Amino acid sequence: MSVKHKVFANLYQDSVSLMQISAQISKLPGIEQASVVMGTDNNLIQLRDAGLDNGCQAGPNDLIIAVRGDDAACDEALTMAEQRLNSKPEESVGDGIKRPTLVSLDMALETEAGSNLALISVPGDYAAAEAIKSLQLGMNVMLFSDNVSLEHEKQIKMLARDKHLLVMGPDCGTAIINGMPLGFANVVKRGAIGVVAASGTGLQEVSCRIDQLGAGISQALGTGGHDLHEEIGGISMLFGLDALANDAETQVIVLISKPPARPVAEQILKRAQACGKPVVVNFLGAQADEVGLPGITPAGTLADAAEIAVALLNKRTLPESVAVIADQDQAMLAESSMKLDAQRQEIRGVFAGGTFCYESQLICRQQGFAACSNTPVAGNTKLADIWHSQGNTLVDMGDDDFTNGRPHPMIDPTLRNQRIYQELIDVKTAVVLFDLVLGYGASAEPATELVELLNQVRAQAGAKGLPLLIAHVCGTEADPQVRSRQIEALCQAGVLVAGCNAQAALWASHVAHLQANK
Template sequence: MVIKYKAFENLYQDSVSLMQLSSQLNKIDGIQEASVVMGTEANLSRMADAGFGSDIIAKPNDLVIAVKGHDDACNEAIERAQDALTAKPDEGDNGQQFSQPLTSFSLGLEQHPEANLALISVPGEYAAAEAMKALNLGLNVMMFSDNVSLDSERKIKELALKKDLMVMGPDCGTAIINGVPLGFANVVRRGAIGVVAASGTGLQEATCRIHQLGEGVSQAMGTGGHDLHQEIGGISMLQGLHALADDPDTQVIVLISKPPSTEIAERILAVASQINKPVVVNFLGATNTDVQLNNVHFADTLAHSAEVAVAILRNENIPNLSSQSNTQKELENITQSLNTTQRYIRGVFAGGTFCYEAQIITGQYGLQAYSNTPMQGNKLLDDVWTSQQHTIIDLGDDAFTQGRPHPMIDPTLRNQRILQDAQDPETAVVLFDVVLGYGASEHPLSDLLTIIDQVRNEQSLTPVFIAHVCGTDSDPQSRDLIRQSLVNAGVQIADSNADAAHLAALLVSQLG
């Protein structure tokens, strides 16, 4: 087993492309682990923590390929990565390539003066400066980049506010603008419901559910996870709210976020109540849903947000929160195969908001869980790599993605954790998500079905597998086909992340 690396001077690639390339290299026989990153100090430190050593020499603008495995496989991986990185772009329709590379927003605007949005995906320490450049050129901004300080984020958003421009992010992974999916987004039909969300997978869940219910999305804007912090004040969410209020194609508005501070929540709700359109609000786990405000309707879960919005759009009765509809008899049939030693839920999530929502719902059943990202009332895992009692983890957290692709791009880490937890004789339920759409793995069930089959064939104690598939049949990966493959493998499928969590918690609570 050897470690090899190669650095390419002044070769920039965005983080999604690098994660996808890392995923491809990790699939080569004989490769134990591969990482492709820009050579920033933070990335080099993460690679050292991931076991690639501390002797890699690179500058921030250099691209670094590091591989660990058998000697021949490492050579093959580096050669394959080099070919991918140095391949010439396809020729345009006129058979000509640009004579000058587009190395700045100014040059990009010269080629495309009609453009009005810049997507920024550079290391966090450089992202703020690039956002300022874009705003000063009159461009709206989507910042896929994370690790931007709150002080920098506020300055960026205050400049955007002054220029009447929108900033989505930092750490905004999902948006749908004028029908175009950006980042980790799904293919949904156009329609009359607009969404503003401080959560990537929360936005995906809501927009997919709207699509599944037969309606469509006008615009879906992400704000980044820090927008509703006290230091930022919900600037982007308020801008998005006003933009949708002025949009003639939007008839119903949905707002999604983890619970903001009382002051920020009151500010957003006050503005929402003054808009002449119905607004559906889901502050995940918030306790102020009994407040009566003009035009404001509260939802209890991500999927419920979409269901309420669709009912309002159709002028139908607003639905109560629906939970998993399994009857008591069906639950008894599911639990008959479990042993008395099996009593814990092990939640394995690629979506951070799905992890958070699952913790909220299991807590409603009196179940206290451990997590690497615990909500209030839950506990921090002693070791993020090892589950204890009820455990609900976010595999997209930095602790798991240092030097590795995000599990939505490469499900290898998710599969390994599912196998590890399924082999624990105390595990009653393995609860997990499968996220589809652009940017996500083309083969999200790669190796997973084999692992489930292995568990069923080799173990005397088999847990119940419960899953939710977030996506649509218009996605590059068909939701129906993915769901049917899981059903054929004996997995219990829920219609939403909340339903999956309800079923898992109800099942475990029945065990006594």
């Protein structure tokens, strides 16, 4: 087994591109692990912890390719990664005239004078400075970069507020601006519902569900996960709320977040009441009476938020919550779980979306099932060893615990699939609960490798059988992966596919109750 690396001095590429290259070379035969990253101090530490540094010397402006595997495979991976890094297509402006390489924000504005939004994806150590430059140039900012301190985030957002500009992020992975998907967004219809979310996968779930219900999105604005901390004060959510209130195309507004700091929540709800439009609020885990004020409709789940918003838009009666199991679903789950051995008692959740893991934990707790997690909700237990489950366990595979030096599972589901395999062969597992997240930047065929794995495990299990698999697919028919095609592949492999994340978690809890009563 060899560990090899190559360093490219003063070569920058954004993190999404690097994760995609990492995912591609990781799949080469003979490669055990691969990472393509910038040489920041944090990344060098992560490479060392992963056993990939091999004495690597690099500065923060240098790009590193590091691989572990068979000697020849490592050489092939390094060559392939270098080819990908150097394979940028040449652009022209017509008549064979090459477009100059843009190396600064100033140059970009000179070339495209009408630009008013900068998408920043540089190492966190430099992200704040680039965001401030963008704001000084009069541009709104989508800050994809993470690892930005709260102090710097507050500095950026206060400057944006003074200049009447929007900052989405840091760590904002999803937005839809004027119909254009940014980051890990989905292809959804244009419409009259505006969304402001402090959660990327939460925004994806709500916007996709709205699309599935036949309505559309006017604007979908991310804020970054720290925006509603008391130190930041919800600056971006408040700005987004005001922007949607003044937007002629937006008729209904949806706000999404994990529970904000109480003073921040009070300020946001007060502003929402005064905005003059119907507002749906899903603060995950908050009680309805904490949110349900005049002009505001609380939503218990992400899917409920979408359902309520569409009903308000169409002036229809508000729907019943999706967190109720229909009689036909109960019958289906009872029939499906009949063959499960009585010792199979535990729920195992394996998620690419952090908010899906969070919401599922809440629903399982409501149904009487506490759990361990690497990202536990209040009342649940921190997982002692993230690589091994303990009782009911729901893990966020997209958290830094699992993505340090590796591609995100939405880009490369290999590590997520390995964890699903681990849960499938555990004789204590009653149900494996998981998500598939579609959209731009996500794996081209996320169901394919997983279905192959399920077929292999099923053949190995023989008469012992497998636990139930329950999934939900976050996406639309217009996404590159085509939602119905992914669902069909899962169903043919014996997976029970729910209509939304909340329903999938409820189904898993119901199966666990049936097993407990055997």
